Amino acid sequence: MESSDIxxxxxxxxxxxDRTLDRMARQIVETFAIDNLGSVNVGLIGMQLRGVYIASRLKAKIAAVEGIDIPLGVLDATMYRDDFRLRLKQPVVRETNIEFDISERHLVLIDDVLFTGRTTRAALDALMDMGRPASVKFLVIIDRGLRELPIRADFVGQKVPTFQGEEIRVRLREIDDREGVWLVERNQKEESA
Amino acid sequence: MTQTPDTQISELSHKHLLGLVDYSDKEIELILATARQFREVLYRPIRRVPTLRGTTVVNLFYEASTRTRISFELAEKRLSADTVNFSASGSSVSKGESLKDTAQNIEAMQLDMVVVRHKSPGAAHFLTQCVPSAVINAGDGAHEHPTQALLDLLTMSDKFETFRGLNVSIIGDIMHSRVARSNVYGLTTLGANVTLCGPSTLMPVELDRLVDRGGVRITHSLDEALEGCDVAMALRIQLERQGSNRLPSLREYHELFGIKMSHLEAHPDLLIMHPGPVNRGVELESKVVDHERALILDQVTNGVAVRMAVLFLLSGTRAQPDG
Structure with a gap:
């Protein structure tokens, strides 16, 4: 949580x-009819930063329920963003590491919050440069509305209509000091890029 | 070395990259962390990202350069920037146009970033006074060559956990070497110890200033330089300057300061670096160049990644009102 959040x-x-992630893990299994090792042609792609941790939890849940190990990759879409020239601060470039071949594979792209859809657009462009997946489905914990591009999520934890100026904070114990999802008001004075 | 830059700063406090002398440890670490991520792009099936689409970069090369210019051009292309190349021969410099006039003309063509290589120390700094673009120094006389030092640092950071306490010896023509100067600044800022080694005729007079920064020592004995050394960086003997009577002969230089297989055998953990181009049989015995502990080709790959990182990190600065 940012100190300036209300x-x-x-x-x-x-x-x-945890229940939401349980449900989504089962949805992934159901959608791709993942039932035996021979037919596993699915890959999870976690988007930096928190999508990575959500993806690895889903991977663990699917392994626990079905006994199937789905490959997991990490994607940072910063290099494909469209807003460099509008920003004063440069965003941090994080790791991209997808060790399996995404071509001909069904992918689940995973992020914490879906907002304008611009990061998703960037992520899709990045994926297309790395291969030709058989299909891409999109999973988010929170869909907060206010889309600026024709993008939608296939698996949604919770739909939450929001206003501009509000923020969704997904916090995960792996990297944060607490766990849960909050709707906050951004302090305009402290606003950061 | 750390892969997640979360605990670090997220942007440079400089508008330009003129040298490493005034870059902080955090800034250097940010460039290295960013370069590690861009390096991954070089191994993708499509080795290009759209990051700098719409940004125009001019490469102003007033001095001969092969690998630095190619490395910058490649970095710009990998980032989808538009590039303009300019070299002193075949341009209006041969008609007598000054650096300032050339720069201002180029500026009038709406360019965002300038990469400059020039024989005069301070040329890059001078350019920042003439044009509002972000300026990257690709070597100015014997002053600094910051992107070379950054790629050297990136190469070392792949091999060692930390720069604190790392012992690096720079061997050869220290006097004419901007690479040595930039490396001394970068390495000491990050906490490494630097030994400068070479014949006294090739040691610069202002060396005391470097020693005063701390973490720098000087020797004229190769054995002394290699004792306890983690990385030996051999500098190119600039054959074009051999008219100046600073060396009795290249053979004698090789005998006294050339790194040979016997040195690699005596120091089983010693790594070898060289900024290139190598004079085989002068700075390094030919077998040493091809040895698995020579990191020379890693340095070349890292050069593209580090230049991508610098271009990316400085690309936003033109929009800033107060630079």
């Missing part, structure tokens, strides 16, 4: 988030 509501606590 919390308006808690949308999920630790248990809610």
């Amino acid at each position: 919390i308006k509501a808690q949308l999920m606590d630790e248990r809610d988030l």
Whole structure:
């Protein structure tokens, strides 16, 4: 949580988030009819930063339920963003590491929040430069609306209509000091890029 | 070395890259961390990202250069920037146009970034006074060559956990070497110890200033330089300057300062670097150049990645009102 945030509501606590991930893991299994090792042609792509941790939790859940190990890659779409020239600060470039061949594979792209759709657009462009996946499905924990591009999610944890100026904070114990999802008001003075 | 730059700063406080002398450890680490991510692009099936689409970069090369110019051009192309190349021969410089006039003309053509190589120290700094673009120094006289030092640092960072306490010896023509100067600044800023080694005729007079920064020592004995050394960086003997009577002969230089297989055998963990182009049998015995502990080709690959990182990190600066 940023120190300047004004919390308006808690949308999920630790248990809610875990149940949502349980449900989404089962949805992935159902969608791709993952039932034996021979037919596994699915890959998970976690988007930096928090999508990576969500993806690895989903991978663990699918392994626990079905006993199937789905390959997991990490994607950073910063290099494909469209807003460099509008920003004063350069965004941090994080690791991209997809060790399996994405061509002819069904991919699940995973992020924490879907907002304008611009990061998703960048991620799709990045994926297309790395190969030709058989299909790409999109999974988010929170869809907050306010899209600026024709992009939608296939697996949604929770739909939350929001206003500009509000923010969704997904916090995960792997990298944050707490776990859960909050709707907050951004402090305009402290706004950062 | 750390892969996640989360605990670091997220942007440079400089508008230009003129030298490493005033770059902080955090800034250098940000460039290296960013370069590691861009290096991954070089191994993709499509080795190009659209990051700098719409940004125009001019490469102003007033001095002969093969690998630095190609490396910058490649970095710009990998980032989808538009590039304009300019070399002193075949341009209006041969008609007597000054650096300032050339720069201002180029500026009038709406360019975003300038990469400059010039024989005069301070040429890059002078350009920042003439044009509002971000300026990257690709070597100015015997002053600095910061992207070369950054690629050397990146190469070392792949091999060692930390720069703290790392012992690096730079061997050869220190006097004429901007590579040595930039490396001394970068390495000491990150906490490494630097030994400068070479014949006294090729040691610069202002060396005391470098020693005063701390972490720098000087020797004229190769054995002393290699004792306890982690990385030996041999500098190119500039054959074009051999008229100046600073060396009795290249053979004698090789005898006294050339790194040979016997040195690699005596120091089983010693790594060898060289900024290129190598004079085989002068700075390094030919077998040493091809040895698995020679990192010379890693340096070349890392050069493209580090230049991509610098171009990316400085590309936003033109929009800033107060630079």
